[in-house]
Amino acid sequence: MALAIGVDIGGTKIAAGLVDEDGAVRGWHRRATPGSDVQLVEDRIVGAVAALRAAATGRRQAVVAVGVGAAGFVSAGGTRVLFAPHLAWRDEPLQQALQERIDLPVHVDNDANGAAWAEARFGAGRGESRLVCVTLGTGIGGGIVIDGRLERGRYGLAGEFGHMVVVPGGHRCECGNRGCWEQYASGRALGREARALLASGSPSAQPLLARAGGDPAQLTGEVVTQAATDGDPAAGELVTEVGEWLGAGLANLAAALDPGTFVVGGGVAAAGDLLLDPARAAFARTLTGRGHRPPAQIVAAERGPLAGVVGMADLARRAVLDGR
Amino acid sequence: MALAIGVDIGGTKIAAGLVDEDGAVRGWHRRATPGSDVQLVEDRIVGAVAALRAAATGRRQAVVAVGVGAAGFVSAGGTRVLFAPHLAWRDEPLQQALQERIDLPVHVDNDANGAAWAEARFGAGRGESRLVCVTLGTGIGGGIVIDGRLERGRYGLAGEFGHMVVVPGGHRCECGNRGCWEQYASGRALGREARALLASGSPSAQPLLARAGGDPAQLTGEVVTQAATDGDPAAGELVTEVGEWLGAGLANLAAALDPGTFVVGGGVAAAGDLLLDPARAAFARTLTGRGHRPPAQIVAAERGPLAGVVGMADLARRAVLDGR
Numbered sequence: 001m002a003l004a005i006g007v008d009i010g011g012t013k014i015a016a017g018l019v020d021e022d023g024a025v026r027g028w029h030r031r032a033t034p035g036s037d038v039q040l041v042e043d044r045i046v047g048a049v050a051a052l053r054a055a056a057t058g059r060r061q062a063v064v065a066v067g068v069g070a071a072g073f074v075s076a077g078g079t080r081v082l083f084a085p086h087l088a089w090r091d092e093p094l095q096q097a098l099q100e101r102i103d104l105p106v107h108v109d110n111d112a113n114g115a116a117w118a119e120a121r122f123g124a125g126r127g128e129s130r131l132v133c134v135t136l137g138t139g140i141g142g143g144i145v146i147d148g149r150l151e152r153g154r155y156g157l158a159g160e161f162g163h164m165v166v167v168p169g170g171h172r173c174e175c176g177n178r179g180c181w182e183q184y185a186s187g188r189a190l191g192r193e194a195r196a197l198l199a200s201g202s203p204s205a206q207p208l209l210a211r212a213g214g215d216p217a218q219l220t221g222e223v224v225t226q227a228a229t230d231g232d233p234a235a236g237e238l239v240t241e242v243g244e245w246l247g248a249g250l251a252n253l254a255a256a257l258d259p260g261t262f263v264v265g266g267g268v269a270a271a272g273d274l275l276l277d278p279a280r281a282a283f284a285r286t287l288t289g290r291g292h293r294p295p296a297q298i299v300a301a302e303r304g305p306l307a308g309v310v311g312m313a314d315l316a317r318r319a320v321l322d323g324r
Numbered sequence: 325m326a327l328a329i330g331v332d333i334g335g336t337k338i339a340a341g342l343v344d345e346d347g348a349v350r351g352w353h354r355r356a357t358p359g360s361d362v363q364l365v366e367d368r369i370v371g372a373v374a375a376l377r378a379a380a381t382g383r384r385q386a387v388v389a390v391g392v393g394a395a396g397f398v399s400a401g402g403t404r405v406l407f408a409p410h411l412a413w414r415d416e417p418l419q420q421a422l423q424e425r426i427d428l429p430v431h432v433d434n435d436a437n438g439a440a441w442a443e444a445r446f447g448a449g450r451g452e453s454r455l456v457c458v459t460l461g462t463g464i465g466g467g468i469v470i471d472g473r474l475e476r477g478r479y480g481l482a483g484e485f486g487h488m489v490v491v492p493g494g495h496r497c498e499c500g501n502r503g504c505w506e507q508y509a510s511g512r513a514l515g516r517e518a519r520a521l522l523a524s525g526s527p528s529a530q531p532l533l534a535r536a537g538g539d540p541a542q543l544t545g546e547v548v549t550q551a552a553t554d555g556d557p558a559a560g561e562l563v564t565e566v567g568e569w570l571g572a573g574l575a576n577l578a579a580a581l582d583p584g585t586f587v588v589g590g591g592v593a594a595a596g597d598l599l600l601d602p603a604r605a606a607f608a609r610t611l612t613g614r615g616h617r618p619p620a621q622i623v624a625a626e627r628g629p630l631a632g633v634v635g636m637a638d639l640a641r642r643a644v645l646d647g648r
Contacts, residue, residue, distance in 0.1 A: 083616030152582075153581060168490070257580070288504070293406050296478070
């Protein structure tokens, strides 16, 4: 059984894991992302890979490749991180930098492509010929799988759905635009709206403030998602609103790409049907040609927070073994 | 040389042509689309095919297939027109109806897929591995060509870019939604805005009214496009505005699909750089990650108003000869 190591570098966390050929995770760990320090991110990746490799060697198991998913625009061929809205990378030769320090083939791709691949191969997208995966974390990541192939676009940048403008002149986005979808349907949107509710003086936000330890700055998307799951009414309304933006955006993607299945993953998706039911309702209400076409299904991701790790490991292994 | 017949049924016109293997048109004609009469549209198609076939026979040339492009949502496999925002088709078994009356293999597809295919094979998209074609006519048609294959989506409905919502709560669209892209970047949008300018009492619209024979209802996108090309200042401003919406929408598509080339065709594209320069400027201003990525090029279609005819003929010929 050839193992591969997957590393997933998100806006706030680095996760790494040892993954087998069936997509099972045989060991993993997670740390904070030192977002503004390129060198420190590299060091953490190298350290994580060394630790997981030592664990595999201790069990007399071979590791054949390392896949690194980066929350940024990764160039075709995976050589450079061109731009990362939430991290410090600007035209960073990440693949080469890691390859010089890691004695295994290193494959770099967009983190959301990793998650999409994991769902297509081992998760909620199995058997679907036209899959679109959206990952709702700090922002929105996206991946497209067509007939068993990741569609990366001409320059490697396909699937950046989060930066489609859904509200002209809307909220500012880290990418430099206004009104990007991820400003309305992401963990960051949940946190911002919760803080706005609090700032409005609404008493309904007080339980959320208590959950954040009395510090509005700690009122993040994760806190709101957990509160909604626990039945907090205000949090439930905020998740519903984000779900409606999610569904409207998926209807736009259905107009363009017509997938059979949308898989929704990422931290916000932990809210489950509290998020997906409003999304499905908004999708059904705004899908062009609705009533005259088979609608795509909208399902929750199955591979959880390690989907990116699993997918990147599998992509790296395939790149080595199959020349893909 | 095996000829094929292509038929392109748009919102306002039916065009048909005899097309050779190199994409050259060896004869064609065009008539108005009887939009609200399904039977009459069918009769016109059958009549057009018979006339072109007789012309080919007279020249002792063989016709091997008929491709029909419909301005509507065509199901996977091309059997049914599920829905046509601008025409009367609702779950219409067009392929079977035509096949019963035409003694050649009949292939049905979305009209914009035909135009995209013509540009990919014989026009402005030659050699491009990731092509997105948008056709600005009455509405907006779209087609996606990836690695020499039309990407039709899971149910045949990919490329309906015109029905992506770009302005929440915006102008009503024939598809039933509000704020669809084609309400802002199409011939219909040009006509609507020209009539609105006129209704506002602006003297700048008087030359346009004169071109429309004094009848505001005749102030169509075609009239405005022609006036802009002739140097009318008000028409130029209207085309600029449509161009800016075009560029903003292309930036959204670049975020999702990352093509190397956008080909812009259709009647409004007759305005050339009057339309495309504002589109390129808006695209450059709103592309996510701009400055950190190779931008797609935005080019004019090369195959003119018969692109759909050429593409549908070629798709039909390939379906017969190559089993594709």
